[in-house]
Amino acid sequence: MSVVYVENLVKRYKEVLALDHFNLDIRQGEVFGLLGPNGSGKTTAINCMLQLLTYDKGTIELFGERMAPSRYDLKGRIGIVPQNVAVFEELTVTENIDYFCALYEKDRKTRARLVGEAIEFVGLGEYVRFRPRKLSGGLVRRLNIACGIAHRPELIFLDEPTVAVDPQSRNAILEGIRSLNRDGSTVVYTSHYMEEVEEICTRIMIMDHGQVLACGTNNELKTMVGTGEKIQVEVIDLPDKAFEAIKALSCTQRAGYDGKTLEVFCTSGAQNLSTVLQTLQQEGLSFGRVYSEPPTLNDVFLELTGTELRD
């Protein structure tokens, strides 16, 4: 069953086309990763799905029903953890979670239980009386998450929830997301941290310029791009001639050299490593450590979205 279904969504900000016939289909129980460079349209897409933003064209269905601003029944089944921390600076941890939980759950007793569980879930038990300004960045992020998930939503949008948190907090957050998913929630997760997405997402979409570039499982994405193997060789003073010879190899897709390490992206093949090393030996070069690994999601992302700097 599709929990989120978006078809041909078009959104313009005056002259800028933010979403260009964007399509999305997220099934129940998935942890769906939405990847893209800054300004690629991830947050815009989420805000359109949540009916915060108007859009020019397209269909948005949540839980199989047409989404609209006044569909409070559907909103009640959704949890949102926004990119920017959005909590009351003047309220304590408990009060903040209780406030947001009350937007969904009216019964006081049930709410008290849910708030307690959310506090335990994000590990803020020692800080219940603290106000956000007294909490560290990581703890505030956890509070931000607790406010979004306390009412036990069926669908959770997490928009870059691990920005500016330490590795311990990040691990706790990721484990929490897995736990929510195990308990039955469908998760839509956006992040710039590829290893996180690789770690927790069952399906991943890479988007740029408001368009879907690729969508599939981690392995499917890696297969989609031509890179079969990434070879790294430590070489001191690589002459231009040798570098050109490496680039000219039939298995080489692209290559780079930073003065210390030669990086070669190869097509799939069994002899890639020996071919590269033989070429270096033929050029009379000695080399240090050698690494060979399949492409990472980061490689896939850069190959699809390009390596030029973004805003």
Next chain:
Amino acid sequence: MWNTFKYTVKALVQEKSCFVWALAFPLIMATLFGAMFANLDDARHLNPIPTAVVDNAHYRNAQAFSETIEALAKSGEDQLLDLFFVKNIAEADELLKNGAVVGYYQIDEKGQPGLFITAASGNSINQTILKNLVDGFVQTQAALKTIAENNPQAFADPKFLENLQERTNYTQEISIVANEASGSVRYFYALLGFAAIMAANIAVIAVTQTQANLSPLGARRSLGATSRTKALLASLLASWLLAFLCLIIVFAYMRYVLDINFGRDLASIFGLGVASFMTTALGAFVGAIPKIGELLKAGILTVLSCFFALFAGLYGEPSLKLADDMNRIAPLFQKLNPSRQVTDLFYSLYFYDGFDEFYRVVFILLAMAAVLFLLAALLMRRQRYASL
């Protein structure tokens, strides 16, 4: 809705910026006004004039004069003189020099009273009163002497004697206002008008925190499963309550600490409820203006408050005169000036016997609130935005 109301109150109570302008500033200003205008009101109230009398044989012989001034020194509401009896001129001069008395009376050997004052011995009003008193006595005495010399049989007529003792006042003092006019109350009322507009900041913050296009918190709150109208209503109710409490505290401080007369206290409190309703509407409108930050909105409100307060008479005599002139020249502008209307609420209770004028001002404030809420609703009616 109750939860939103409860937590909005809790959150807003901790917004220091609101209460600096809506509460602390008016309290400080009221204290300063209290100190400044205490003397102004004293000047309007006649205190017994400290006067020395040289109590010698001549004074005791001048029975008519001594009885007259001693009658004027009898304690009570009408007490005009506070007499200090001294044995000789040297002692009287000493008191005059020390500033203990405004002047002193001395009867000369011919039985004629004289007044002795110095330029530094008190304010000119008190000196004038002492002079008029002795002038009046001397003139009456001279008139009686003339009548006795020219028409002594007149004293045989009991009606003449009766008329002689009777002072006829050809003017009658009536009050056209409910309370005695006070020079200072207008400033306190204008200060409440100023505080009312500043209290709009509370609603500005409340509205900003509910609108998706104005803050990340507003965006998140807009995504909840509670209708936006309910959430907004709860926030505005919380703002109204806090604005009302701020004004009530300022009012109570003026009324019970500074002893400012508001005419009718219960009606004043009702008036504050209406004023805070209007100010909440103003805050909702300013708060709903898109694409400008909370700080700029607070700045706009401060400028508006100061501007409106100028025409409500907050800034001293010239401002009071300007307010009165504007009432004559541009009455419509003054009717649209919320600060002036809040000030007028208290005028109407202080100066008028009935409630007609009070109800008229209440109606104007409610009409203002209705228009401002309507404008705010037009700005906030969108549920989705072209951009955030």
